[in-house]
Amino acid sequence: MSAVQLTPKDLKSDQEVRWCPGCGDYAILNSTQAVLAEIGVPREKMAIISGIGCSSRFPYYMGCYGFHGIHGRATAIATGTKTANPDLSVWVVTGDGDAMSIGGNHLIHAMRRNVDLKILMFNNQIYGLTKGQYSPTSPAGLKTKTSPYGSVDLPFNPINLALGSGATFVARTVDTNPKHIKSTLLAAAAHKGIAFVEIWQNCVIFNDGAWKEWSTKEARAERTIDLQPGQPLVYGKDNEKGLRISGGEVEVVAAADADVWDPTTAAPLAYIMAYLDEREDLPHALGIFRQHAKPTYDGAVKEQVDFLTAKKGKGDLKKLIYTKDAWQVS
Amino acid sequence: MIRFAGDSGDGMQITGNQFTDTTAKVGNDLATFPDFPAEIRAPAGTRAGVSGFQIRFSSTDIYTAGDIPDVLVAMNAAALIVNYKDVAPGGIIIANTGNFTERDLQKAKLATNPLEDGTLDGYRVIAIDINARVTEALQGSPLTSKDVLRCKNFYVLGLMYWLYSRPIEPTLEWLAAKFAKKPELADANQTALRAGYNSGDIHEVFQGRYEVVPVENALPGTYRNIMGNHAVALGLVAGAELAGLKLFLGSYPITPATDILQHLSELKEFGVITCQMEDEIAGICTAIGASYAGMLGCTTTSGPGLALKTEAIGLAIMTELPLVIVDVQRAGPSTGLPTKVEQADLLQSLFGRNSDAPLPIVSCATPADAFDCAVEACRIAVQYMTPVILLSDNYIANGAEPWRLPDMDKLPRFPAVHVTDTAGYAPYSRDAKLARPWAVPGTPGLEHRIGGLEKEHITGNVSHNPENHQLMSEMRRDKVLGVRDTIPTPEVSGPEKADLLVVGWGSTFGAIRSGTERLRREQNVSVAHLHLRHLWPLAHGLDEIFARYKQILVPELNMGQLSRLLQGEYPDHRFLHYGKVKGKPFTAREIREKITAVLEAKS
Numbered sequence: 018m019s020a021v022q023l024t025p026k027d028l029k030s031d032q033e034v035r036w037c038p039g040c041g042d043y044a045i046l047n048s049t050q051a052v053l054a055e056i057g058v059p060r061e062k063m064a065i066i067s068g069i070g071c072s073s074r075f076p077y078y079m080g081c082y083g084f085h086g087i088h089g090r091a092t093a094i095a096t097g098t099k100t101a102n103p104d105l106s107v108w109v110v111t112g113d114g115d116a117m118s119i120g121g122n123h124l125i126h127a128m129r130r131n132v133d134l135k136i137l138m139f140n141n142q143i144y145g146l147t148k149g150q151y152s153p154t155s156p157a158g159l160k161t162k163t164s165p166y167g168s169v170d171l172p173f174n175p176i177n178l179a180l181g182s183g184a185t186f187v188a189r190t191v192d193t194n195p196k197h198i199k200s201t202l203l204a205a206a207a208h209k210g211i212a213f214v215e216i217w218q219n220c221v222i223f224n225d226g227a228w229k230e231w232s233t234k235e236a237r238a239e240r241t242i243d244l245q246p247g248q249p250l251v252y253g254k255d256n257e258k259g260l261r262i263s264g265g266e267v268e269v270v271a272a273a274d275a276d277v278w279d280p281t282t283a284a285p286l287a288y289i290m291a292y293l294d295e296r297e298d299l300p301h302a303l304g305i306f307r308q309h310a311k312p313t314y315d316g317a318v319k320e321q322v323d324f325l326t327a328k329k330g331k332g333d334l335k336k337l338i339y340t341k342d343a344w345q346v347s
Numbered sequence: 348m349i350r351f352a353g354d355s356g357d358g359m360q361i362t363g364n365q366f367t368d369t370t371a372k373v374g375n376d377l378a379t380f381p382d383f384p385a386e387i388r389a390p391a392g393t394r395a396g397v398s399g400f401q402i403r404f405s406s407t408d409i410y411t412a413g414d415i416p417d418v419l420v421a422m423n424a425a426a427l428i429v430n431y432k433d434v435a436p437g438g439i440i441i442a443n444t445g446n447f448t449e450r451d452l453q454k455a456k457l458a459t460n461p462l463e464d465g466t467l468d469g470y471r472v473i474a475i476d477i478n479a480r481v482t483e484a485l486q487g488s489p490l491t492s493k494d495v496l497r498c499k500n501f502y503v504l505g506l507m508y509w510l511y512s513r514p515i516e517p518t519l520e521w522l523a524a525k526f527a528k529k530p531e532l533a534d535a536n537q538t539a540l541r542a543g544y545n546s547g548d549i550h551e552v553f554q555g556r557y558e559v560v561p562v563e564n565a566l567p568g569t570y571r572n573i574m575g576n577h578a579v580a581l582g583l584v585a586g587a588e589l590a591g592l593k594l595f596l597g598s599y600p601i602t603p604a605t606d607i608l609q610h611l612s613e614l615k616e617f618g619v620i621t622c623q624m625e626d627e628i629a630g631i632c633t634a635i636g637a638s639y640a641g642m643l644g645c646t647t648t649s650g651p652g653l654a655l656k657t658e659a660i661g662l663a664i665m666t667e668l669p670l671v672i673v674d675v676q677r678a679g680p681s682t683g684l685p686t687k688v689e690q691a692d693l694l695q696s697l698f699g700r701n702s703d704a705p706l707p708i709v710s711c712a713t714p715a716d717a718f719d720c721a722v723e724a725c726r727i728a729v730q731y732m733t734p735v736i737l738l739s740d741n742y743i744a745n746g747a748e749p750w751r752l753p754d755m756d757k758l759p760r761f762p763a764v765h766v767t768d769t770a771g772y773a774p775y776s777r778d779a780k781l782a783r784p785w786a787v788p789g790t791p792g793l794e795h796r797i798g799g800l801e802k803e804h805i806t807g808n809v810s811h812n813p814e815n816h817q818l819m820s821e822m823r824r825d826k827v828l829g830v831r832d833t834i835p836t837p838e839v840s841g842p843e844k845a846d847l848l849v850v851g852w853g854s855t856f857g858a859i860r861s862g863t864e865r866l867r868r869e870q871n872v873s874v875a876h877l878h879l880r881h882l883w884p885l886a887h888g889l890d891e892i893f894a895r896y897k898q899i900l901v902p903e904l905n906m907g908q909l910s911r912l913l914q915g916e917y918p919d920h921r922f923l924h925y926g927k928v929k930g931k932p933f934t935a936r937e938i939r940e941k942i943t944a945v946l947e948a949k950s
């Protein structure tokens with residue numbers, strides 16, 4: 018790929034950004050523009066494809082190619098675009114409702130196929146655009162307009178869903194930490210294959226503070242742990258605490274005794290890290306849960322076409338139509 | 348007509364006799380031709396050892412011409428090779444793959460396997476390992492494995508009973524009586540019969556044979572037999588080539604459309620990409636995504652799948668991307684009668700979307716016509732930047748007829764343009780056909796955003812302006828209506844003026860054409876036939892045509908769809924609906940009788 022140098026400004030469109038003031042989407046937009054300027058892909062080769070939701074307005078604000086699809090179908094549309102032209106860098110922007118309820122089927126299948134897409138799922142645990150109904154990631158008991166007495170639904174754990182669907186790159190980041198968004202998206206961009214990135218996002222209007230227990234600058238050190246390849250599993254204000262996995266359980270140890278994180282392992286450690294979400298006494302994990310190398314769907318499709326074209330020669334329509342059992346009428 | 352063919356030892360005579368008896372009980376007329384091998388003891392598996400039994404039956408419903416079998420049951424390779432040429436084009440060949448091993452092929456003097464080498468192109472081949480299925484069905488039976496295999500003729504008989512909706516009880520009783528002293532044999536054969544019967548559901552075999560309209564003075568040229576689904580597949584490849592594009596198919600299997608996906612998935616060397624997706628919605632969405640990237644996106648389905656694609660079709664209309672949607676109609680609603688024919692998705696195709704969402708609709712008349720119609724659908728999609736629905740049906744899909752092969756060099760091209768010029772580019776500017784420019788990702792300087800939200804005229808920016816929505820809605824309508832400037836006024840077959848005009852669409856073509864021709868020829872009836880290939884927009888000049896006839900009859904395999912459309916569009920004329928929804932095509936005789944009745948009622 019040619020070394021293209023862009024600035025974040027090159028990735029802004031001329032359209033006015035219209036999220037509510039204070040919405041977490043702004044920080045994600047800015048970080049994404051910064052990242053895309055750095056990945057060495059020319060602007061015309063980037064396509065951002067979204068579904069429907071506040072988050073899905075994203076393509077209109079980007080200076081590259083963009084497609085605002087229909088609710089839940091962005092991954093399917095993007096699969097077509099990427100397969101048709103593997104040369105493009107295709108990004109999907111979606112919400113927790115868009116990706117995990119109406120679009121759940123397409124999401125899991127895109128992940129199992131390992132289509133080379135980068136999926137950014139903005140998780141605000143609510144339906145923002147439709148003004149505040151519970152979503153498939155809302156915690157049980159959440160009071161919303163459609164759950165005035167508390168939601169009785171049990172939520173998905175998006176990371177577990179992605180891991181279980183076979184996604185080859187699974188990561189999580191948070192709107193309050195632009196630096197972390199950037200490093201995570203850069204790693205996603207560098208990954209060949211599907212990258213699923215859950216982004217904790219604050220909806221100031223309909224679910225304000227949903228993540229604040231973990232996401233504020235003050236909380237992050239104690240309440241989250243950053244999974245980085247080759248780095249020890251440490252956290253705490255001075256990185257003084259560590260995590261060790263033994264016998265399928267996670268224990269808190271001194272930083273020096275912490276395990277070193279390896280997202281490339283075939284061992285089911287990523288699932289254990291996702292399961293930290295259910296533990297009050299342990300930090301929630303951010304960073305890179307899994308990073309596996311596997312053949313991509315779009316690559317395999319192209320390979321078959323190329324292989325058979327080389328083997329059989331470029332298709333000749335006349336030969337295809339005029340079969341040997343044809344006969345003449347004069 | 349069915350022909351059972353196998354080794355002399357395969358019990359084909361018994362099978363044939365049982366089918367005959369049962370058929371007689373159902374009340375059909377029939378004639379049978381048992382055909383014993385010349386050498387009673389010819390070696391098993393050889394061509395000389397083939398034994399056959401043929402049964403021909405008819406009722407007022409089933410009309411087949413000539414002495415050609417519609418179904419051949421070939422119990423081994425030799426039986427297939429000796430008999431397949433007699434089968435009507437598009438006929439069903441049921442082959443017992445259990446007897447197509449290397450050794451069986453050798454005994455039948457075959458160098459390659461006829462099931463795989465293209466010998467059977469143009470037939471509906473149902474390859475079943477009957478030996479294995481019977482062995483499975485009779486697991487735990489006290490019979491030796493050799494005796495178990497001898498029950499396979501009853502498995503086949505069961506499948507035939509399913510195919511022709513015959514009861515299995517008479518044969519069950521016959522077996523019980525015949526083997527009264529050997530209950531284990533009665534039991535085994537009965538089990539095999541039931542297993543064969545039940546397998547019919549699983550294989551979703553289409554019943555009935557496509558009736559080829561006899562043509563006098565066939566045009567000179569090169570011909571081959573083609574089935575409708577195959578013709579659609581070839582037409583899509585040809586359409587893409589004529590547009591200078593590569594074809595992309597996003598699809599999900601559904602009877603009776605699946606063959607198109609199967610055919611296209613074999614054509615990798617044509618650059619055809621096929622994606623078998625997780626559902627119909629993903630099928631069309633990948634196709635839209637591929638069209639966005641510059642390929643010719645296409646999706647194939649049947650009625651239930653078209654229903655699922657509804658919202659995405661609206662997206663393609665809004666984003667004004669080329670897309671071909673093939674609906675091979677089957678009898679519905681819901682799952683309905685998946686292996687039976689109906690043409691009842693016309694109004695779904697026209698109106699089955701939220702809001703005003705117009706698109707062009709093309710429908711094929713015959714298996715060979717399906718090729719031309721697929722090309723035509725591609726042309727409209729590309730020239731007008733619009734989704735197009737191509738309607739086929741179960742009868743065409745599984746029917747075969749001789750196809751006069753086109754001269755590929757002479758087919759008109761309709762090259763698609765991927766714009767690259769940045770000067771004056773605007774995503775929703777329009778050309779003379781009101782089509783917007785197709786700028787695909789990867790083109791420097793033309794970065795833009797499209798989507799389902801209403802777009803501002805010319806700029807393509809999101810717009811909630813009331814005047815703009817009115818304007819854009821009119822643009823979408825007028826663009827599609829404009830397609831009529833590029834389609835010919837259809838020709839009437841028969842007199843320019845007459846007492847009756849019969850207007851049809853889709854696969855009723857054959858029955859209407861032969862019905863009207865015969866009435867004119869034999870009874871001098873004043874009747875003409877108008878076939879509509881384009882169902883939206885309707886061609887110019889129809890009003891004038893309708894005005895020349897005293898009455899207009901519209902036969903359709905539905906409860907009144909084209910008739911309603913025409914009544915709404917041409918309120919000055921009266922359209923008489925003649926419907927049939929029995930999962931079966933019209934016969935020419937039904938059409939003749941209806942015409943006679945309509946004309947008599949008037950006089």
Ligand SMILES: Cc1ncc(C[n+]2csc(CCOP(=O)(O)OP(=O)(O)O)c2C)c(N)n1
Pocket residue numbers: 069070071072073088111112113114115116139141143144145146147152658
């Ligand atoms: C077919 C369809 N069903 C429902 C809707 C209404 N709808 C739009 S966005 C949305 C939920 C959005 O939630 P999420 O994906 O979490 O996005 P957010 O707005 O929170 O970013 C719903 C239900 C729609 N646009 N289309």
Ligand code: SF4
Pocket residue numbers: 035036037039040041042071072141145146219220221222223
């Ligand atoms: S409703 Fe919530 S998610 Fe949507 S823009 Fe406003 S703050 Fe952001």
Ligand SMILES: [Mg+2]
Pocket residue numbers: 070112113114139140141142143144145152
């Ligand atoms: Mg949300």
